[in-house]
Amino acid sequence: DIQMTQSPSTLSASVGDRVTITCRATQNIRSWLAWYQQKPGKAPNLLMYDASSLGRGVPSRFSGSGSGTEFTLTISSLQPDDFATYYCQQYNSFPWTFGQGTKVEIK
Amino acid sequence: EMQLLQSGGGLVQPGGSLRLSCAASGFTFSSYAMTWLRQAPGKGLEWVSAISTTDDTTYYADSVKGRFTISRDDSKSTLSLQMNSLRAEDTALYYCAKVPPDQGFYDLWGQGTLVTVSS
Numbered sequence: 526d527i528q529m530t531q532s533p534s535t536l537s538a539s540v541g542d543r544v545t546i547t548c549r550a551t552q553n554i555r556s557w558l559a560w561y562q563q564k565p566g567k568a569p570n571l572l573m574y575d576a577s578s579l580g581r582g583v584p585s586r587f588s589g590s591g592s593g594t595e596f597t598l599t600i601s602s603l604q605p606d607d608f609a610t611y612y613c614q615q616y617n618s619f620p621w622t623f624g625q626g627t628k629v630e631i632k
Numbered sequence: 633e634m635q636l637l638q639s640g641g642g643l644v645q646p647g648g649s650l651r652l653s654c655a656a657s658g659f660t661f662s663s664y665a666m667t668w669l670r671q672a673p674g675k676g677l678e679w680v681s682a683i684s685t686t687d688d689t690t691y692y693a694d695s696v697k698g699r700f701t702i703s704r705d706d707s708k709s710t711l712s713l714q715m716n717s718l719r720a721e722d723t724a725l726y727y728c729a730k731v732p733p734d735q736g737f738y739d740l741w742g743q744g745t746l747v748t749v750s751s
Contacts (some may be wrong), residue, residue: 569738
């Protein structure tokens with residue numbers, strides 16, 4: 526199975542900060558990567574797919590980049606609604622696997 | 633509005649069985665592959681099972697293979713997960729999710745239903 530590793534596990538930031546989360550795969554997954562946002566007590570919500578395509582209704586302050594084994598999710602200016610846990614997920618090879626998550630906390 | 637509404641779940645003893653359901657609305661259910669995922673308390677996300685559209689081919693994580701059965705009823709726009717021989721490690725919040733055509737990500741999720749396996 527392809528292992529996905531996110532860094533950092535926890536990130537403390539302030540409103541207005543530029544935030545970057547990294548996701549690494551143990552094998553080449555081309556651009557078959559998605560990002561999700563999950564708030565406490567809620568289901569995950571799709572943010573990005575195909576590494577850099579914005580999900581429906583997702584604000585443009587979110588962007589994704591990368592290919593192969595290294596990917597990033599960037600929030601250009603952190604908003605109060607963005608404090609949540611973020612997961613990457615590869616869908617290059619079955620079984621599709623997730624990173625362990627990155628919790629974005631208020632500094 | 634597209635929606636997945638889950639039901640089922642609850643407390644069950646080890647070795648017991650439970651059936652989860654996921655009712656779809658707002659989209660043509662029969663056109664989409666569907667999946668089940670789970671999230672143990674305080675943990676990350678784990679894919680559990682998937683079912684295709686055309687031939688109802690099914691897929692399972694090794695951790696549930698032989699114990700769980702995924703099925704779909706396109707006439708009722710409903711996805712199901714029959715869980716047998718449940719173990720403590722199956723305790724989790726279970727989500728159903730929709731997969732866009734020829735994709736591997738999840739663009740619509742149910743609200744989640746809690747399964748607790750405990751004596």
